[in-house]
Amino acid sequence: xxxxxLFFSMFFVVFGINNVFAQQISIGFGxxxxxxxxxxxxxxxxxxxxxxxxxxxxxxxxxxAQEYNFEFNASIFKKYxxxxxxxxxxxxxxxxxxxxxxxxxxxxxxxNTSYGFINKFSIFxxxxxLIQFTAAFGWYKSKFKxxxxxxxxxxxxxxxxxxxxxKGMFIKPGIDILYSFKFIKIxxxxxxxxxxxxxxxxxxxxxxxxxxxxxNHKVKTDWKGFQYGIKFLISSFNSKNK
Amino acid sequence: xxxxxxxxxxxxFYSCEYELQDDFYNNIDKDVDKPTATVELNFATDTLYLxxxxxxxxxxxxxxxxxxxxxxxxxxxxxxxxxxxxxxxxISPSRYNYTDGTYQIKIEAFSNSGTGSIADCxxxxxxxxxxxxxxxxxxxxxxxxxxxxxxxDNGKLRLDWSMYKSTNFKKYLILKxxxxxxxxxxxxxxxxxxxxxxxxSYIGEEAIYAIRTIAxxxxxxxxxEYKDTVPQLKISNYGDKSxxxxxxxxxxxxxxGYIISEVKKDVYGYNYITTLPATxxxxxxxxxxxxxxxxxxxxxxxxxxxxxxxDEFNRTQYYSSKxxxxxxxxxxxxxxxxxxNGNSLIxxxxxxxxxxxxxxxxxxxxxxxxxSFQIGSVSPDGNYILGVENSTNFFVYNVSTKTKKNVSxxxxxxxxxxxxxxxxxxxxxxVLCTTKNYYVYDFVNNNLIASRTDFDYWALYLTIxxxxxxxxxxxxxxxxxxxxxxVQLPDITNNLYYxxxxxxxxEEVIEYTPNGSIQFINILDRSVSKSIPIxxxxxQNIDFKAGKILxxxxxxxxxxDLNSGxxxxxxxxxxxxxxxxxxxxxxxxxxxxxxxxxxxx
Numbered sequence: 001x002x003x004x005x006l007f008f009s010m011f012f013v014v015f016g017i018n019n020v021f022a023q024q025i026s027i028g029f030g031x032x033x034x035x036x037x038x039x040x041x042x043x044x045x046x047x048x049x050x051x052x053x054x055x056x057x058x059x060x061x062x063x064x065a066q067e068y069n070f071e072f073n074a075s076i077f078k079k080y081x082x083x084x085x086x087x088x089x090x091x092x093x094x095x096x097x098x099x100x101x102x103x104x105x106x107x108x109x110x111x112n113t114s115y116g117f118i119n120k121f122s123i124f125x126x127x128x129x130l131i132q133f134t135a136a137f138g139w140y141k142s143k144f145k146x147x148x149x150x151x152x153x154x155x156x157x158x159x160x161x162x163x164x165x166x167k168g169m170f171i172k173p174g175i176d177i178l179y180s181f182k183f184i185k186i187x188x189x190x191x192x193x194x195x196x197x198x199x200x201x202x203x204x205x206x207x208x209x210x211x212x213x214x215x216n217h218k219v220k221t222d223w224k225g226f227q228y229g230i231k232f233l234i235s236s237f238n239s240k241n242k
Numbered sequence: 243x244x245x246x247x248x249x250x251x252x253x254x255f256y257s258c259e260y261e262l263q264d265d266f267y268n269n270i271d272k273d274v275d276k277p278t279a280t281v282e283l284n285f286a287t288d289t290l291y292l293x294x295x296x297x298x299x300x301x302x303x304x305x306x307x308x309x310x311x312x313x314x315x316x317x318x319x320x321x322x323x324x325x326x327x328x329x330x331x332x333i334s335p336s337r338y339n340y341t342d343g344t345y346q347i348k349i350e351a352f353s354n355s356g357t358g359s360i361a362d363c364x365x366x367x368x369x370x371x372x373x374x375x376x377x378x379x380x381x382x383x384x385x386x387x388x389x390x391x392x393x394x395d396n397g398k399l400r401l402d403w404s405m406y407k408s409t410n411f412k413k414y415l416i417l418k419x420x421x422x423x424x425x426x427x428x429x430x431x432x433x434x435x436x437x438x439x440x441x442x443s444y445i446g447e448e449a450i451y452a453i454r455t456i457a458x459x460x461x462x463x464x465x466x467e468y469k470d471t472v473p474q475l476k477i478s479n480y481g482d483k484s485x486x487x488x489x490x491x492x493x494x495x496x497x498x499g500y501i502i503s504e505v506k507k508d509v510y511g512y513n514y515i516t517t518l519p520a521t522x523x524x525x526x527x528x529x530x531x532x533x534x535x536x537x538x539x540x541x542x543x544x545x546x547x548x549x550x551x552x553d554e555f556n557r558t559q560y561y562s563s564k565x566x567x568x569x570x571x572x573x574x575x576x577x578x579x580x581x582x583n584g585n586s587l588i589x590x591x592x593x594x595x596x597x598x599x600x601x602x603x604x605x606x607x608x609x610x611x612x613x614s615f616q617i618g619s620v621s622p623d624g625n626y627i628l629g630v631e632n633s634t635n636f637f638v639y640n641v642s643t644k645t646k647k648n649v650s651x652x653x654x655x656x657x658x659x660x661x662x663x664x665x666x667x668x669x670x671x672x673v674l675c676t677t678k679n680y681y682v683y684d685f686v687n688n689n690l691i692a693s694r695t696d697f698d699y700w701a702l703y704l705t706i707x708x709x710x711x712x713x714x715x716x717x718x719x720x721x722x723x724x725x726x727x728x729v730q731l732p733d734i735t736n737n738l739y740y741x742x743x744x745x746x747x748x749e750e751v752i753e754y755t756p757n758g759s760i761q762f763i764n765i766l767d768r769s770v771s772k773s774i775p776i777x778x779x780x781x782q783n784i785d786f787k788a789g790k791i792l793x794x795x796x797x798x799x800x801x802x803d804l805n806s807g808x809x810x811x812x813x814x815x816x817x818x819x820x821x822x823x824x825x826x827x828x829x830x831x832x833x834x835x836x837x838x839x840x841x842x843x
Contacts, residue, residue: 053363054360055268059266060264094264096266097360099270099360100359101357101359101361101366102360103360104360105265107262110260150364152361
């Protein structure tokens with residue numbers, strides 16, 4: 001909670017600075033795809049699958065999934081702007097088996113929410129084209145919902161659901177390539193997301209950690225991966241100095 | 243407006259949680275046949291015998307099918323459900339909940355179906371197998387195996403026992419003892435179904451067997467005594483100087499060998515003779531001792547000796563067989579043998595006197611008595627046999643004429659006083675003795691020649707010269723018959739042992755010194771006509787015809803040449819005291835023992 005207050009405090013400070021010094025303020029949305037290594041959770045899936053007494057398959061295993069981001073920044077210098085950013089990413093995995101006698105599923109829905117500061121450096125400008133180096137950093141919060149379902153002959157039904165979470169820091173360097181139409185910029189972005197690998201705890205009891213079955217190795221968050229997509233920016237405010 | 247915008251954006255993000263969509267559909271054939279199951283129980287029989295502490299090991303198999311749980315019922319009441327991943331279930335009905343008795347038990351075993359479906363794999367789909375048994379709960383003592391039978395079996399001792407029917411079997415121990423105190427474990431059997439074994443140490447001795455069953459608890463069976471026959475020694479004469487020993491083993495497979503020993507006569511102990519292999523069943527024992535009963539012992543050596551036979555004494559006691567025998571060829575089964583200087587020796591039976599021809603070795607004459615009789619003397623030439631008949635008469639048998647004459651005691655002395663000693667000369671004259679009275683009587687002419695009643699001592703024994711003119715009372719006192727008087731001659735004792743008159747010279751007596759010499763001494767002038775060195779304790783007899791002397795010691799018979807005194811022959815014997823003269827008599831190279839045995843030189 002402290003971090004959220006800190007984030008918004010920083011946001012309004014920046015907003016205020018922008019009102020005083022910024023020449024341009026922009027709001028942007030990003031939408032794209034994101035990869036995540038998820039090393040620990042994949043290990044959980046492998047072990048779980050291997051331990052199942054019946055034939056099953058890993059039908060999904062943390063694939064590339066949609067990623068959303070939002071940013072708000074103001075130019076401080078001619079080629080430098082500073083702002084706040086928000087990022088949301090969700091992926092999942094499933095082990096599945098369905099036959100005449102029943103069905104079994106072991107699902108894992110993982111979401112990651114990141115918020116922090118974003119720095120932008122204009123490294124190339126030519127007419128309407130703009131290339132920027134971006135560097136975001138901040139905090140992340142991950143949530144994992146693990147659900148195991150076993151239904152037999154429509155008479156027996158067992159469902160176990162556990163929610164886990166993890167928190168830490170992230171850093172995300174990247175490149176934006178934009179094209180300007182008046183006060184609108186449209187372009188592509190690419191970045192690499194890296195986070196501190198922290199233990200995953202049971203939401204209702206932080207002292208219980210998620211471990212890999214059999215080995216009891218503690219599972220850690222691993223969202224590291226590339227993100228890419230399209231970006232849409234609106235520069236709705238003119239500089240007071242113009 | 244700005245805040246609303248930001249809020250919508252955040253809600254949008256949260257609503258975009260990843261959605262899982264794929265599934266794996268496993269197509270499985272659910273039509274499978276019920277398999278055939280095989281069941282194993284940790285019981286030796288179809289009825290389950292239990293004692294405390296005990297358990298039921300139930301194992302079921304049906305090909306590749308897995309059994310994950312079983313239900314256990316006692317008298318149709320569910321006792322419990324037992325789980326396993328291997329098909330083996332350990333069911334432990336509490337002994338305390340059930341009294342001794344018989345119960346119906348049922349086991350339901352549930353196997354997987356084998357289809358490989360999810361339900362199959364998690365144990366929710368399968369086949370049910372039901373089994374029923376009878377369970378007997380009983381006290382440990384009643385479940386303890388017992389030895390049922392002990393018997394010979396093809397050269398071995400076989401033991402049969404009842405099977406241990408309960409659980410947790412480890413082994414049977416067969417114990418053996420000879421005293422019920424010191425037990426030796428002779429057999430270990432690790433197979434519960436094996437209920438017989440052979441005692442590798444048994445050779446026929448008296449033994450006690452018991453079975454001990456190790457099965458969680460140790461169960462003790464009752465002990466059982468068994469006695470068969472250790473190889474029994476049988477002895478028979480083999481020729482005139484050997485024994486043939488025979489025996490038979492009923493447990494030959496367990497015998498390592500035999501030891502032949504001779505039992506000592508004077509002290510406790512044995513003289514080792516030989517060791518024989520297990521395959522032998524006879525032995526010729528040569529050069530046994532003559533003149534004494536021999537006792538031989540066969541000790542059987544088992545291949546495996548129980549530990550409680552720690553010393554030779556024990557082993558000898560249980561594994562030995564003794565047998566007595568007498569060396570020599572059976573001859574006259576009588577107590578009196580006379581070897582006169584004639585052609586025949588004379589012996590008697592209970593009711594007859596026989597003359598045995600030296601040369602033909604056959605009886606040549608016999609004299610049958612209907613009354614009790616006793617031979618008193620035989621003349622040196624063997625022509626007259628003098629004796630007592632019916633305790634009232636003398637009888638005189640003339641061998642050459644084969645006539646018998648009877649003379650009443652009273653005809654000689656006027657009374658029926660019993661005559662203790664008598665000696666007959668070749669002339670038919672005899673000297674008779676009743677306590678301290680001496681009479682010289684001519685049995686040919688029925689004439690009392692002389693008598694003397696003033697002696698103050700009894701005769702030791704009487705001898706008379708061949709011509710009937712001299713006699714001795716056994717104390718080296720010699721008397722001459724002069725007319726109707728009995729005159730004592732001068733003493734010639736010289737510390738010599740008197741043997742007899744020389745049958746070839748009436749005036750000569752034969753005396754000897756033990757382990758010294760035999761001397762032929764004239765009773766009138768004390769001159770010594772012949773002296774022969776000897777090394778024996780007692781002169782048994784002299785075969786004048788053959789010219790040989792038979793002497794004896796406590797351990798040996800010796801035959802000397804009468805002329806040269808050289809030792810011609812010797813043979814072992816044993817006696818704790820010296821033999822008495824005439825117990826053995828040498829005649830024509832045959833030694834006769836008055837017990838009825840003979841050996842040849």
